[in-house]
Amino acid sequence: MTLSKQPRDTLAVPRWLYLATGGATIGASALLASFVTDRAFIRYLHNWSLPGPTIDDWWTPIRWIGRSLGIFVLGLAVYLGLTGPQLPTASFTILVTFVVVRAGLPMLTYLGGNVWPALNPWRGIVSLLPAGHRTYPKELARWPAVGGLLLLVWIEVIFPVSTIPSTLSIVILGYSAVTIAGAVLFGPDAWFENADPISVLFRFFGAVAPVKRRDGKLTVKLPGSDLTDSDLITGTSDVAFVIALIWELTYSGFITTQTGAATIEALVSLSNIGVGAVQIRAILIYTLLFVSGYVVFFAAYWYAGVLSRRRTGTYITAKRIAFRFAPSLLAIAAGYHLAHYTGLAVSLSPALGMAIVSPLSPPANPLTLSPPGWFEGLSIAYVLIGHLLAIWAAHATAYELFSSRLVAIRSQYPFIGVMIGYTVISLWILSLPGATPPYLP
Amino acid sequence: MSYEGTIISQSESPTVRCDYCRHPFPTTDRLVLHKGIEHPQQLNDSEEKAFFSAQADEEDELRTLRLKALGGLVLLYFGLLFMYAIFA
Numbered sequence: 001m002t003l004s005k006q007p008r009d010t011l012a013v014p015r016w017l018y019l020a021t022g023g024a025t026i027g028a029s030a031l032l033a034s035f036v037t038d039r040a041f042i043r044y045l046h047n048w049s050l051p052g053p054t055i056d057d058w059w060t061p062i063r064w065i066g067r068s069l070g071i072f073v074l075g076l077a078v079y080l081g082l083t084g085p086q087l088p089t090a091s092f093t094i095l096v097t098f099v100v101v102r103a104g105l106p107m108l109t110y111l112g113g114n115v116w117p118a119l120n121p122w123r124g125i126v127s128l129l130p131a132g133h134r135t136y137p138k139e140l141a142r143w144p145a146v147g148g149l150l151l152l153v154w155i156e157v158i159f160p161v162s163t164i165p166s167t168l169s170i171v172i173l174g175y176s177a178v179t180i181a182g183a184v185l186f187g188p189d190a191w192f193e194n195a196d197p198i199s200v201l202f203r204f205f206g207a208v209a210p211v212k213r214r215d216g217k218l219t220v221k222l223p224g225s226d227l228t229d230s231d232l233i234t235g236t237s238d239v240a241f242v243i244a245l246i247w248e249l250t251y252s253g254f255i256t257t258q259t260g261a262a263t264i265e266a267l268v269s270l271s272n273i274g275v276g277a278v279q280i281r282a283i284l285i286y287t288l289l290f291v292s293g294y295v296v297f298f299a300a301y302w303y304a305g306v307l308s309r310r311r312t313g314t315y316i317t318a319k320r321i322a323f324r325f326a327p328s329l330l331a332i333a334a335g336y337h338l339a340h341y342t343g344l345a346v347s348l349s350p351a352l353g354m355a356i357v358s359p360l361s362p363p364a365n366p367l368t369l370s371p372p373g374w375f376e377g378l379s380i381a382y383v384l385i386g387h388l389l390a391i392w393a394a395h396a397t398a399y400e401l402f403s404s405r406l407v408a409i410r411s412q413y414p415f416i417g418v419m420i421g422y423t424v425i426s427l428w429i430l431s432l433p434g435a436t437p438p439y440l441p
Numbered sequence: 442m443s444y445e446g447t448i449i450s451q452s453e454s455p456t457v458r459c460d461y462c463r464h465p466f467p468t469t470d471r472l473v474l475h476k477g478i479e480h481p482q483q484l485n486d487s488e489e490k491a492f493f494s495a496q497a498d499e500e501d502e503l504r505t506l507r508l509k510a511l512g513g514l515v516l517l518y519f520g521l522l523f524m525y526a527i528f529a
Binding site for chain 2: 012013014017020021024027028031032034035037039313314315316317319320403404405406407409
């Protein structure tokens with residue numbers, strides 16, 4: 001269902017011109033950003049904040065209520081998935097998982113603030129158990145979360161989790177088992193900070209958000225102004241996670257287009273060497289495309305770091321440059337997510353309402369809205385806005401990293417190149433006619 | 442701007458280091474700018490003078506760069522305008 005086909009209008013201008021315009025928008029905004037050379041002004045914008053209410057006293061009760069609610073919803077979702085109606089648009093399990101957790105909560109996170117720590121049902125369960133029998137191995141960094149995220153997306157593509165509620169329930173049970181076991185073994189702090197893909201995802205998206213909880217206080221900042229923080233990305237695995245966020249949205253966008261479906265079909269028929277069923281080969285092709293595209297996206301970003309170092313002649317390592325610029329990619333990921341999931345969230349919100357009101361006996365044929373045509377234009381706008389925010393974040397980061405302003409401007413060029421590449425690819429996907437991914441159940 | 446996370450390979454040119462934080466720089470200009478921005482309290486008079494003159498030089502170069510950026514923007518604008526006039 002998240003991988004469903006959507007009708008797409010044909011373009012009024014040639015596709016290459018539309019793509020060139022998108023790329024040029026990013027390039028032009030980078031040129032415009034280079035006019036802002038006042039260090040004090042940039043610092044002022046990024047430090048601007050509005051102090052909000054102190055929530056320290058409220059935090060514990062909020063957390064208990066939120067997590068209890070989370071545990072209740074988790075239990076109900078698993079139970080109803082196994083026993084309830086096996087219809088995607090009438091299933092509480094599917095609607096809560098995809099409309100709320102996959103679409104709605106991340107939107108709330110990057111547009112508002114990260115509320116996941118107060119809702120996380122698994123953390124709620126683990127806090128009742130004796131935990132922390134081993135120390136989390138430092139050298140693993142956040143690689144388990146990267147692997148977990150890629151695995152979850154792979155499962156979403158290959159298995160019918162978004163159409164058959166009982167399959168989804170089994171996946172949720174499996175995820176819960178791994179999460180609870182891991183958190184009990186290594187302690188909840190270490191596990192949810194490093195190894196749990198969902199918590200890490202919300203934490204990273206929360207970095208884009210305007211509302212933050214800091215020292216027990218809520219503060220409002222300009223969106224994306226924390227993307228220059230040097231303590232946000234501290235390892236290669238963090239960069240890998242951010243790139244995975246961008247890549248999974250690009251990939252699931254691509255396979256739901258006619259071009260994507262045709263590519264898969266062509267590769268599957270090419271791989272026909274007389275052994276293996278079509279289904280198995282298709283899964284292999286899907287996996288191969290998923291992994292290789294991710295490697296290309298990652299390598300492109302990493303190479304930008306190397307180029308940036310070479311062009312500026314700095315002694316700062318390419319790795320550290322890549323770490324510092326990686327947070328700006330989170331704004332791009334947020335833009336992609338909004339472009340990808342707004343339609344789904346809007347069209348299924350009445351069905352979700354019905355499923356919440358009467359989870360045990362939802363109407364068999366609930367109302368689904370079909371978003372109007374201008375939603376398409378809105379998606380393009382979301383992608384571009386995400387990129388513009390990223391361009392600005394990269395500009396501000398460069399000024400923090402380099403004392404010479406000329407060097408700071410020059411250091412951004414390779415990253416702007418990569419960002420233009422990402423934009424053009426995602427705008428291209430948005431312009432393609434939709435299709436259902438072939439060979440999948 | 443810490444001194445960690447830097448590396449100087451064999452092939453790279455000789456380097457200057459910041460007296461206060463040991464951060465290496467490929468040119469004296471960049472070291473002077475770094476000192477002025479990161480350690481403004483610790484500067485002596487000559488270092489301060491050097492910083493202001495380096496900043497003035499930088500301002501000149503930035504002006505050239507801004508002109509180039511403006512040229513780029515104009516080129517981009519008219520390029521797209523013509524493309525739209527022809528193809529759309």
